[in-house]
Amino acid sequence: MIQPDPDTLNALVGKMLNDLGGAFSVPTVRIGLRLGLFNSLHSEGPATSSALAKRLGLAERYVREWAMAQAANGYLKFEPATEQFSLSPEQAMIFAVKDSPVYLEGAFDLAAAMIEGQHKVEEGFRTGDGVTWGDSAGCLFCAVGAFFRPGYVNSIAQAWLPALEGMVPRLEAGAKVADVGCGVGFSTLLMAEAFPNSRFFGYDFHQPSIEQANAHAAAHGVSERVRFATAMAKDIAETDFDLITMFDCLHDMGDPRGCAEHMRTLLKEDGAWMIVEPIAGDSPADNIGNPVSRLYYNASTMICVPTSLAQEVGEALGAQAGERKLTQVLTDAGFSQVRRATEGPFNMVLEARV
CATH class of the missing domain: 3.40.50.150 (Vaccinia Virus protein VP39)
Incomplete structure (x- = not known):
């Protein structure tokens, strides 16, 4: 039996972790789109999870975990000093601007x-x-x-x-x-x-x-x-x-x-x-x-x-x-x-x- 090359295996595992991170993001992104979370950050500006939840009448604990997930995805920006989340112009083109060529x-x-x-x-x-x-x-x-x-x-x-x-x-x-x-x-x-x-x-x-x-x-x-x-x-x-x-x-x-x-x-x-x-x-x-x-x-x-x-x-x-x-x-x-x-x-x- 041919033994796997450790470097090749590690590279493949790293790729799979990235792919699975994208797959795991599908339901959380859809929730953010359906509940207006991305749109609120785009139209009303940066917010803490508490402020964002209040804007939309949502439960803060869910919003906080969702926002951290999107920051970990690279789909939101997070400022540790203020604990505010925001959308960059590039992120907005994907998640908030409906007529953008890359709205997904x-x-x-x-x-x-x-x-x-x-x-x-x-x-x-x-x-x-x-x-x-x-x-x-x-x-x-x-x-x-x-x-x-x-x-x-x-x-x-x-x-x-x-x-x-x-x-x-x-x-x-x-x-x-x-x-x-x-x-x-x-x-x-x-x-x-x-x-x-x-x-x-x-x-x-x-x-x-x-x-x-x-x-x-x-x-x-x-x-x-x-x-x-x-x-x-x-x-x-x-x-x-x-x-x-x-x-x-x-x-x-x-x-x-x-x-x-x-x-x-x-x-x-x-x-x-x-x-x-x-x-x-x-x-x-x-x-x-x-x-x-x-x-x-x-x-x-x-x-x-x-x-x-x-x-x-x-x-x-x-x-x-x-x-x-x-x-x-x-x-x-x-x-x-x-x-x-x-x-x-x-x-x-x-x-x-x-």
């Missing part, structure tokens, strides 16, 4: 949802069956929407749509847009707000998501030019779209090739399909050793692959499919032009044209 409330909710759904995915390991989207946890679709929203707020109108050839002028003049796999509608509504002369059609196969999307549209006062409907991607009947968008969902589909073939029939001859997918290299080795792929592979194991396997065909591309494989899916469906229009730290944006 949704990430902590998503981690909790994956734990909640563990037993169903575990059974899939034994049977090979999938787990239907929305069935693995109480509000997985809410957590996914919240997780992606900050990136969409800061990227869709500012970087992703402008990267498509000639598309922004069409949207400004008045285009017809389909947002397929729209979830709770954040992406659709952001585009609608940025381009008030265009019409938007959001489609998703998950009825509770569409119900939330319609409620969001009504709250934003855009229902007259934004329509949401429950539909499988391959069953969409509306045609003549200037633009089709898919945000972080093509790899979740059971039949992405059949979906791609159908998208081609829905576009105008000079239309474009924008596919936003998790960023990944083309070989598994390219995706080892970086924190983004680590997140995506784990999420893909618990969400993306089970979701695809629960549908017809069940190709299960996974969240780290890579540009080469995705491009092959698109070209096989009849798209003659496929290019990476732009990218960011978490996503790549492909543009496909017939």
